[in-house]
Amino acid sequence: MSKRASIIDRCKKMYVAALSDGSDEIGLRNVCMDSRIAPVTKNRTVIGFARPAKLVQSAVRIPYNETQLEAFMKIATEAKKDDVVVIQMAGATDCSGWGQIMTKISASRGLRGAVLDGTVRDVDETDKIGFPVFARGRHPGTIRARLDIESIGEPTVCGGVTVHPGDLLFGDGDGIVVIPESRIEEVLTAAERVVATDKWWGSMLDQGKDPQELHKQKPIP
Numbered sequence: 001m002s003k004r005a006s007i008i009d010r011c012k013k014m015y016v017a018a019l020s021d022g023s024d025e026i027g028l029r030n031v032c033m034d035s036r037i038a039p040v041t042k043n044r045t046v047i048g049f050a051r052p053a054k055l056v057q058s059a060v061r062i063p064y065n066e067t068q069l070e071a072f073m074k075i076a077t078e079a080k081k082d083d084v085v086v087i088q089m090a091g092a093t094d095c096s097g098w099g100q101i102m103t104k105i106s107a108s109r110g111l112r113g114a115v116l117d118g119t120v121r122d123v124d125e126t127d128k129i130g131f132p133v134f135a136r137g138r139h140p141g142t143i144r145a146r147l148d149i150e151s152i153g154e155p156t157v158c159g160g161v162t163v164h165p166g167d168l169l170f171g172d173g174d175g176i177v178v179i180p181e182s183r184i185e186e187v188l189t190a191a192e193r194v195v196a197t198d199k200w201w202g203s204m205l206d207q208g209k210d211p212q213e214l215h216k217q218k219p220i221p
Contacts, residue, residue, distance in 0.1 A: 005082070007168065007188065008112075011170050011188070016170050018191040018194040019179065019188070022187045022188070022191030025190040025193075026183070028183055028187065031161065032161070033160060033175060033178065034117075036136050037135060037159045039134050039173065041126055041132050041133045042127045045172045046115065046134065048111070049168060049181075050083070050168075051075065051080070051153065052086045052151075052165060054088045055090055055092070055097060055150060057090055057092065058147060073102070076102055079109065079111055081110035082111070082112055083111050084115060085098075085113070087114070089116060092147055093118060094119075095139055095142060095146045095147060097120060098114050099126075100126060103125070103129055103133070104129065115176060116135040116136070116158075121138060121139060132171070159176065162178075164181065168184050198221050200218060201214060
């Protein structure tokens with residue numbers, strides 16, 4: 001099993017809150033994206049490695065250059081298997097930074113999801129594919145003449161968190177955490193301890209044990 005596959009497999013046995021707690025445990029702060037970036041698709045879990053991109057507002061009164069869409073497609077076409085697309089949309093909520101065509105391109109190449117600091121469209125079609133998308137909401141408008149590519153594969157800020165290529169992205173119904181590539185092992189190890197404690201608490205409570213006494217043995221996670 002590859003290193004990436006192993007990391008994803010470990011994450012599948014956990015949940016985002018455990019990684020957030022694990023990050024706190026090792027002193028790693030600011031790993032949680034803005035809570036307003038949430039699942040817009042039925043598939044509410046995304047695990048993979050960051051493929052960041054940044055969009056900027058298009059220049060006013062300049063005809064749209066279709067080569068912008070050619071560049072935009074490279075976000076997916078030049079990505080690696082198990083990447084998660086992460087797009088900063090420069091605060092735009094009057095258009096869509098993701099839709100069914102990008103979903104189909106991404107899914108066919110083994111990408112694992114998309115996270116956008118902005119709005120998206122074609123959610124019903126995306127749901128048919130089962131591709132997870134997290135965003136601030138939905139908007140049917142095109143990005144043509146509204147947003148242009150500034151960078152692909154360079155660090156960017158999404159949901160208040162700086163995202164570098166290769167960082168671990170894990171999102172579920174509680175939100176999204178971003179774990180720097182160099183700290184993934186530390187965080188996963190700490191998060192696994194959190195999950196073990198959660199399971200212990202659940203088992204003890206199911207047996208009718210006194211929560212106050214349990215807290216003396218193991219502090220509540």
